[in-house]
Amino acid sequence: MIALTGATLVVDDALVDDHALVIRDGRIDAIVAANDVPVAAEVHDLTGSTIVPGLIDVHVHGGGGHSFDDPDPAAHQQVLDFHARHGVTTLQASLVSAHPADLDRQLDALALSVSANPGLYGVHLEGPYLAVSQCGAHDPAALRPPTADDADRLVARGGLITMVTVAPELPGVPAFTRRLTEAGVVVAAGHSEARAPELSAAVDNGLTHLTHLWSCQSSLVREGPWRVPGLIEESLASTYLIGEIIADGHHLPPTLIEIARRCLGDRLIAVSDATAGAGMPEGFRYRLGIIDCEVASGVGMVVGANAFGGSTTPLDGMLAHLHHDLGWPLPEAVAATSTRPARVLNLAHRKGRLTAGHDADLAVLTSALTVQATMRAGHWIHRAAAH
Incomplete structure (x- = not known):
């Protein structure tokens, strides 16, 4: 005792x-x-x-110079140890888009790590079922619509896959979403050009989550005199979807975080989206899949492009930003980094409080x-x- x-x-x-x-x-x-x-x-x-209750990160690619897309369980342990030093007791390993053979190798290795590490809950596939026009730091050549065979192969991995991000406008997404959610997988919308009809179809088939609000999401456009909301507006107006923010002080200005806070309330969570660059010095080079990135001015940047390449801030940094910089009451910041993420992973009965x-x-x-x-x-x- x-x-x-x-x-x-x-x-x-x-x-x-x-x-x-x-x-x-x-x-x-x-x-x-x-x-x-x-x-x-x-x-x-x-x-x-x-x-505080142990922090729970549902979107993390790496940290401390190592990445979950490295098919080596020793690298995965390095990532887990890094985030443990930052208060994270449960995390979901995120993989960027990859071609099928590469993805299978990564998943085979992560299956070993998940079975050996109680703090590694499962795997989030952030792709490859994404829109090329909203690919961000994903390899556009690896992106494709989902198929029924894809769904069967992911479900056959016996609970290893716990979340999948999709672009709702891609063909086949409604049936793919239904198959995954029936198997207990959380399906999220992200890296997408979706409008209301496509999002609604995915939601009707079980989609419940939103991957990093404002990052690679369609927004308001005009079609003649008509204003047509995009994925971000539809997300903020929803009464049921759970949304992520990358609260590192770089990805989103305070105004947007406050909008998300007012719109989503207790359905808003913070995620690190941390990469191998988290905790590393300025100028450190790392990869997201095949995309070269660099730590620059406290954030990850795609080399040679005006785009973020994930975050370099672990979740305790997000907690501090929300509380110290944005003035959130500490219990609310803790809820966004622990209590609510536990609900996303269906762990609220034993974690997050x-x-x-x-x-x-x-x-x-x-x-x-x-x-x-x-x-x-x-x-x-x-x-x-x-x-």
Whole structure:
């Protein structure tokens, strides 16, 4: 039994002081008054710190110089270790678009990593079922519409694939979406020129998610005198879709983040979209698939193009940006980086909150919201200093 004392606890919408978090057998046993800590507990004094539920990143390509598209489980472990140092206890590995043979090799390797690492939840395919005109940092030569055979092959991987991003306007998307969602896969709209009819058809077949709002999404156009909303406007006006923002201080200005916050409310989550460039110095070169990118001015840029190449900021940096720079209450910023992402991955029954019965996944933060320590299932997986 472990008792974490002295810290401020972020418990749902409240900041709780003068209480201890009691952990037993990998789960949160109770939150008790500071003077009611069980005498048998091993006490860890965290005075001056803040404890939040472990961060959950549903869109991350890499970090610390390594990438999930490297078909080497050792590289995957390096990515996991990097994000653990930034408070992430659960993440979903994202892959950029690739040709079928390359994608199969990547998925074979990730199957080994998912089975060996409890913090690696599954795989998000950000493509190849995307619009060429909205490809961003994806290889346009690898993009194609989905087929029924594609859906069967992905489902046959037995739960490895947990999310797929599609452009709803591509032929075959409604049936593809239905097949995946019936198998428990989250289907997201992104990298798309879709308008309302195409989005509605995908939603009717189970699409529930939106990949990085404003990044590679169609927007308002005029057709004669008529204003025709794009994917971004349809997304913000929806009453059911869950949307991602890359809150790194580069991808989106504060105004757009505030619009998303007001429109989506508790259906808004933050994702890192972190790449191998996360945590690396200026000028570091990395690849997204076959696309060359570089760390420049604190963000990833496609080499030779005026386009972002993913993010170089891990999720704790997003949490700090939302709270310190944009003024979000800390519990709301935590909800966007932990509680709500747990719902996206259907893990809300055991992750994303500091409450009795949930997994003892948590991050210990300084006042600047930098990570001092990270715990998963009651075991420290990162400690910057002895506690």
